[in-house]
Amino acid sequence: xxxxxxxxxxxxxxxxxxxxxxxxxxxxxxxxxxxxxxxxxxxxxxxxxxxxxxxxxxxxxxxxxxxxxxxxxxxxxxxxxxxxxxxxxxxxxxxxxxxxxxxxxxxxxxxxxxxxxxxxxxxxxxxxxxxxxxxxxxxxxxxxxxxxxxxxxxxxxxxxxxxxxxxxxxxxxxxxxxxxxxxxxxxxxxxxxxxxxxxxxxxxxxxxxxxxxxxxxxxxxxxxxxxxxxxxxxx
Numbered sequence: 328x329x330x331x332x333x334x335x336x337x338x339x340x341x342x343x344x345x346x347x348x349x350x351x352x353x354x355x356x357x358x359x360x361x362x363x364x365x366x367x368x369x370x371x372x373x374x375x376x377x378x379x380x381x382x383x384x385x386x387x388x389x390x391x392x393x394x395x396x397x398x399x400x401x402x403x404x405x406x407x408x409x410x411x412x413x414x415x416x417x418x419x420x421x422x423x424x425x426x427x428x429x430x431x432x433x434x435x436x437x438x439x440x441x442x443x444x445x446x447x448x449x450x451x452x453x454x455x456x457x458x459x460x461x462x463x464x465x466x467x468x469x470x471x472x473x474x475x476x477x478x479x480x481x482x483x484x485x486x487x488x489x490x491x492x493x494x495x496x497x498x499x500x501x502x503x504x505x506x507x508x509x510x511x512x513x514x515x516x517x518x519x520x521x522x523x524x525x526x527x528x529x530x531x532x533x534x535x536x537x538x539x540x541x542x543x544x545x546x547x548x549x550x551x552x553x554x555x556x557x558x559x560x561x562x
Contacts, residue, residue, distance in 0.1 A: 332391035344384060348435050351377045355433065378414040381435070385411065403437075412433040452544035459540050467504060467533050474526045477498040480520040504530040 335343065357363055358370045385407050392398040439446055475496035483488040490496050490510050499512040503526050513524050
């Protein structure tokens with residue numbers, strides 16, 4: 328089993344990295360506000376310091392890794408690299424393409440999964456019920472396409488601008504199936520409303536299924552960990 332080199336870091340450094348991830352995410356958001364353009368230099372210095380710390384963390388964990396050759400190619404380590412790479416790519420370059428790469432800085436949020444036990448548990452829960460979630464997603468995709476097709480044929484003659492094609496009707500199908508229901512697009516014919524009612528009821532069930540699966544998986548994980556802690560304390 329491959330161990331995470333971050334587990335070898337002191338607890339205070341792990342907490343510091345988590346706080347730094349949250350700070351950098353907030354700073355990236357505030358940097359886009361026109362009202363704060365006067366603080367552009369502060370945000371640049373802040374970003375530089377953050378990237379330097381994340382780079383040190385990345386290289387340190389690479390050094391502490393059990394398998395340094397494969398370390399950069401592990402999925403979570405690729406995310407760590409993408410979180411700092413835009414800063415170095417953009418040094419001395421003013422191309423708009425490279426500036427757009429700064430969006431990758433938001434990958435830092437995924438770094439929280441390396442230090443938060445709660446997020447690790449959530450990831451483990453997703454992996455346990457992955458096949459079931461995939462099946463639910465396939466059923467939802469089929470339902471969306473069928474509903475969009477049905478609404479197109481039921482409503483196209485009445486609302487040709489709204490339901491101009493099946494792809495255009497997918498918007499209504501998605502927001503209805505997910506129980507969001509913005510109300511900007513809605514059927515007016517009897518057949519269209521029957522289809523809408525059916526897809527609404529189906530949406531309630533499809534939303535409840537993954538929620539129940541994840542809740543059950545999280546409960547099992549917590550029970551397993553409590554059992555492991557109890558056994559280790561007895562030993």
